[in-house]
Amino acid sequence: MERLTIHAAQPYEVLIGEHALGEVNKLIQDLQPKVSSVLLLIDEKVYQLHQQTVEQNLPHDALYVLPQGEKAKTFSVYEKAMGAALEAGLDRHSLIIACGGGAAGDLAGFTAATYMRGIRYIQVPTTILAHDSAVGGKTAINHPFGKNMTGAFHQPSAVVYDSLFLSTLPLREIRSGFAEVIKHALIADPEFLKELIDHVKDLKEIDESFLLYALKKGIQIKGEIVRQDEREQNVRAYLNFGHTYGHAVEAWSGFGDKLHGESVMIGMVYALLLSERKTSLDFNTDEFIGWVKSLSYEIHIDAPFGELLALMKKDKKNLNQMIRFVLLKTVGQPVLTKVEPSELEYIHHSLKRKGEIQ
Known part of the structure; x- marks a missing residue:
């Protein structure tokens, strides 16, 4: 302990x-x-x-x-x-x-x-x-x-x-929870992300000692962000990477039909694709998608964009009715960015195409 x-x-x-x-x-x-x-x-x-x-x-x-x-x-x-x-x-x-x-x-x-x-x-x-x-x-x-x-x-x-x-824990709950571990690596620690990709090939057989290490690492990352911004006035919003689109997916699906982490993983892939377009993120998103698919994550949902957009407009990070997304400049360097609905729709359809590739 x-x-x-x-x-x-x-x-x-x-x-x-x-x-x-x-x-x-x-x-x-x-x-x-x-x-x-x-x-x-x-x-x-x-x-x-x-x-x-x-x-x-x-x-x-x-x-x-x-x-x-x-x-x-x-x-x-x-x-x-x-x-x-x-x-x-x-x-x-x-x-x-x-x-x-x-x-x-x-x-x-x-x-x-x-x-x-x-x-x-x-x-x-x-x-x-x-x-x-x-x-x-x-x-x-x-x-x-x-x-x-x-x-x-x-x-x-x-x-x-x-x-x-x-x-x-059933496997589906393990998969849902592990999405948040991956999120912590993406927003704060590229070396930790590399460790996850190198060590985790099958969530059914994840090594217990490595899992505890990863959970501790995730708690440390979150704890440091909370120390800087306890009440989410600035940098704590970075912990919402993947959550704007992800929460919309979760709400559209009916809370509980898609687990939180399953929805957040869809949201993170969406945010990575949006980052490539908005912040010139230099990241092998296709390789990342291949890895998470190998762990049996689904990365898209057949939801009408208009319905998801209506839900995203209610996100707590929004200001002056402008939708704001947590994106990545690089792995470990998040940024809060305003995004137009037309850009969101373009990435919505891009995500659908990525999800259909086997």
């Missing part, structure tokens, strides 16, 4: 690796003011698979089981989670534990951010994808018109990332 520190306004630790769950009780005991009560909000599939481990390692006075995946990030589930907190009698010194993937963490974090105007919470991520979402304090639920449109910045008191949960 390793410990990393996220340098936010109130710094906190990320514990990652084997036996990290064993540290949760001490983390809670060390919090000041003393924790008065604990509500555990947990993904239903995680609870089904790991109930005994969870009961033994995550102390709680009350428990509420969340729907699996993106179904948790709705106004109705948020209302029920708030009701569970009220029924449990949580007060301003209470704590929420968020246990599950990115969706469970987002919902539980938003509940903590808004209950009595903000109480503490600890993230216990259980997926590869959540190595990204559990760190940095973004919390949110979805609206049918856009992903994460109702939310708050609310940093956790700690993140406890035990690798035991990864052993039960």
